[in-house]
Amino acid sequence: MPAVSPESQASDALPSRRRRAPRGGRHRGDESFLLPPGAPTLVLAVPGAARPGAADLATELARLVEIEHTGQPARVAFLEGDEAGLHSVLAGLRGEEDDELEAVVVPMSTGPDPVMDAELHAAVADAPALAVAAEPLGPHPLIAEALHDRLADAGLVRADRIRLMTMVTAASGVIVATPGDATAVRQAEVTGVLLASRLAAPVFTASLNDESSVKAAADQLRAAGAASVVLAPHLVGPEPDAALVASAAGIVGCPHSAPLGAHPALARLAALRYVEALSMALAD
Incomplete structure (x- = not known):
């Protein structure tokens, strides 16, 4: 050859x-x-x-x-x-x-x-x-875009202006819940910052695998004046951790959007x- x-x-x-x-x-x-x-x-x-x-x-x-x-x-x-x-x-x-x-x-x-x-x-x-x-x-800015879309699909935040939708924003604070440990949370914070910029609302990141982490994020948001907190799963969907989303949201008494899926x-x-x-x- x-x-x-x-x-x-x-x-x-x-x-x-x-x-x-x-x-x-x-x-x-x-x-x-x-x-x-x-x-x-x-x-x-x-x-x-x-x-x-x-x-x-x-x-x-x-x-x-x-x-x-x-x-x-x-x-x-x-x-x-x-x-x-x-x-x-x-x-x-x-x-x-x-x-x-x-x-x-x-x-x-x-x-x-x-x-x-x-x-x-x-x-x-x-x-x-x-x-x-x-x-x-x-992490990548497109992940923040996909999280925003899933929150909007669930009626929890206002969709972006380009899509010409007029949903009423329900959330005044968002928990980005990611699988993994403290390192994974730090990585997801990049996405959280970008999502906060898109929503003009505070966003805290927490670990889906640690209930205390999710509770702490909710407490921080409410202490900062967020009257309505929602949870955004920072995962695609097939991960085993996806089963933890509903329970994590239930622990802090807030609604959640769907995983990112085939976005x-x-x-x-x-x-x-x-x-x-x-x-x-x-x-x-």
């Missing part, structure tokens, strides 16, 4: 940018990434084992990634269990050349998670096909993380 220079390999494998025709709505002017033939497959890594709700959500997000951004199918794999497990999905992508990059694995998480990150990197290192792991979807902003972030990881892999 003739040698291929790193420069020509990079130009063949890297996606080109396309600008969609202007359209109305908050995504007007977004750029998408067209993957060239033979580009490594984008694999969405879902925490936990395969189950109907998580599989449906991930499949819809993969569909959005393909339609809105890459032009090529994305695959869905789970970090636990045998059904659609990451190891077996990557094994199915193995090509004829052992040194050919076959996949970029993008974790479906809103921020760094030590447990999930360790599982993902171990699976990628042990994969029969050459693959690289991308960074989590967040268009997450599809764009998945494509962006793919491009970043692929660029770094080709540069090494």
